[in-house]
Amino acid sequence: MPKDVPAGYSRMQIILHWAVPVLVVVQFLLGPAMTTVYEGMKTGTPQGLPVLAWLHVGIGFVVLFIACWRVGLRFARGVPAPTFEPQTPEQGFLAFVTHELTFFLYLTILAIPVLGAIGWFYQNDVAASAHASMKYLLILVVAVHVSISLFHQFVLRDGSLDRMRKLRD
Ligand code: HEM
Numbered sequence: 001m002p003k004d005v006p007a008g009y010s011r012m013q014i015i016l017h018w019a020v021p022v023l024v025v026v027q028f029l030l031g032p033a034m035t036t037v038y039e040g041m042k043t044g045t046p047q048g049l050p051v052l053a054w055l056h057v058g059i060g061f062v063v064l065f066i067a068c069w070r071v072g073l074r075f076a077r078g079v080p081a082p083t084f085e086p087q088t089p090e091q092g093f094l095a096f097v098t099h100e101l102t103f104f105l106y107l108t109i110l111a112i113p114v115l116g117a118i119g120w121f122y123q124n125d126v127a128a129s130a131h132a133s134m135k136y137l138l139i140l141v142v143a144v145h146v147s148i149s150l151f152h153q154f155v156l157r158d159g160s161l162d163r164m165r166k167l168r169d
C-alpha cells in the first residue's frame with residue numbers, strides 16, 4: 001500500500017482511465033460481429049468476419065491488461081482522497097455509493113474479458129452467455145458512475161471531473 005495519499009491522479013492513471021471507455025465502446029460495436037462468428041463456430045458452419053472477432057479478442061485483452069495495470073497503480077501509487085467530506089446523510093450515501101461502485105467498475109472490466117476468453121477459447125456457452133449478459137451490468141455501473149461524476153461537476157462543483165482530466169506528472 002502507498003505511504004502517502006497522492007494529491008491527484010497521475011498522468012498514467014488518467015490516460016488509462018480514459019482509454020477504457022473508448023475501447024469498451026469499440027467492443028460494443030464489434031459485439032454483434034463477434035456473436036455471429038461465435039455462433040458459426042458452435043454450429044460448425046462458419047459465418048461472419050473472423051477478423052472482426054479476433055479484433056474483439058485483441059481489444060478485450062488490452063482492456064484486461066489496462067484494468068490489471070490500474071489496479072496495480074491503485075495499490076502502488078494510491079488514489080487521491082474523495083473531493084468532499086460528507087456533511088449530510090445524503091452526501092454520506094453518495095460517498096458510500098461512489099466507494100462501492102469503484103469495486104463494481106473494476107469487477108466488470110476484469111471479469112468481462114476473462115469470461116469472454118473462456119467462452120471463446122474453450123467454446124464454453126455458460127461463460128460466453130455470462131460474458132454477453134454482463135454488458136448490462138457494465139452499462140448500469142458506468143451510467144451511475146457518469147451520473148455521479150456529472151453531479152460532482154455541475155452540482156457540488158468540487159473539481160472531481162477536473163482531476164481526472166488535467167494531466168499531471
Ligand atoms: C472489456 C472487454 C469486452 C467487452 C466490453 C465485450 C463486449 C461484448 C459484447 C457487447 C458482446 C455482444 C453480446 C451480445 O450480442 O449480446 C460480446 C460478445 C462476445 N465476446 Fe466480448 N467483450 C470483451 C472482451 C472479450 C474477450 C477478451 C473475448 C475473448 C477472448 C470476448 C469474447 C466474446 C464472445 C465469444 C462473444 C459472443 C458471446 C455470445 O454471443 O454468446 N470478448 N462481447
Ligand code: HEM
Pocket residue numbers: 013017020021024070074079082083102105106109142145146149150160161162163164
Ligand atoms: C468503462 C467506463 C469507465 C470505467 C470502467 C471507469 C472507472 C473508474 C474508476 C474505477 C474510477 C476510480 C479511480 C480509479 O481507481 O482509477 C474512476 C474515476 C473517475 N471517473 Fe471513470 N470510468 C469509466 C468512464 C467514465 C466516464 C465516461 C466519465 C465521465 C464523466 C468518468 C469520470 C470519472 C471521474 C471524474 C473520476 C474521478 C473521480 C474522483 O476521484 O474524484 N469515468 N473511473
